[in-house]
Amino acid sequence: MGLQFKYAGDQAILVEVGEGIDPHTSGKVRSLAQKVESCSIPGFGEVILGYRSLLVNYDPLIISDDEVIQWLQRWGQEPEVIQRSETRVVEIPTLYGGEWGPDLEDVAAHNGLTPQEVVEIHSGGDYLVYFLGFIPGYPFMGGMSEKIATPRLSSPRVAIPAGSVGIAGKQTGIYPIQSPGGWRLIGRTPLRLYDPNRTPPFLLQAGDRVKFIPINEDEFSEIHESVLQGRYRPVTRGESVEPN
Structure with a gap:
């Protein structure tokens, strides 16, 4: 075409x-x-x-x-030219379930799985960031397993916390800022995907690969505090990114 x-x-x-x-x-x-x-x-x-x-x-x-x-x-x-690294993989530490992922059990029930199986499948994927949109820094990603595909909520939430990791159909994404939304929330990352005072302001860019890394509550609190203090540097393979 x-x-x-x-x-x-x-x-x-x-x-x-x-x-x-x-x-x-x-x-x-x-x-x-x-x-x-x-x-x-x-x-x-x-x-x-x-x-x-x-x-x-x-x-x-x-x-x-x-x-x-x-x-x-x-x-x-003309021949395709991608100036950014095609191999950059950004790890997104994620606390799954509980108050951080209130829809995890519903996603599991919808697909006939246990919550832990959903976590294993979701964190076992390698996701391509196709583009950013909807709200500043929101990554639309492909590559999620159909085994955990789940429809959007029938009634969107008025306010979803920043860092929430969600599922909608065969897609997965991360809310960079607090916003309304109808995606099924299965976890939350302590990282800042969007910071207007950072250069560049977006943690992720089109063409990046994303890997979700399960963490526990203590690790979440530790990373969150480090992010607030400006000391946390996201784990990447390939091109480096700016610290949070």
Whole structure:
């Protein structure tokens, strides 16, 4: 499938890169996004990533829509270039169940499993961050086992604590800040996924891999205190990240 273009108002173009939700298509989206972001052509603006698409903003007083499409078509035909490390794996320490994961037992019951089996399956996965969205720093991740897939809540919660790890359908994610939401909460991490005073402000980026690491209450408290004091450095393999 070649690039498909759709107008999104008079200052943005939606580029559909592929049809499926998979790592290969995501790589194409990230590669095209980096080419737009690194170009010095006047008129190009912010880009917003999706699972299989890219929203490209532009200034119509500086560059025409035809010119934008021509550049995008040209970049789309070039070899893919991912400037960030494709191998960075970020470990997310997570306290599962109890008040930190109030829906863990429901997820287990829905799938005919024990809570411990859900934890083992969830923490045994390797998750690709496709893009950030919904709220600042929220990672939409793929790769979760269908064995623990569970529908969203019928009635969303008004306030979900920052750091909550949730499941919705075949997806898993982490709430960076307190927010409403309908995902099934199975645990919580003491890490800060979003900090406006940090550079960069987001712990995770599109293209990262995430590994959930089960911890106990004492470890949660210890890491949380270390994060508050600015002493905790996330465990990664590959490219380094800024400390919390």
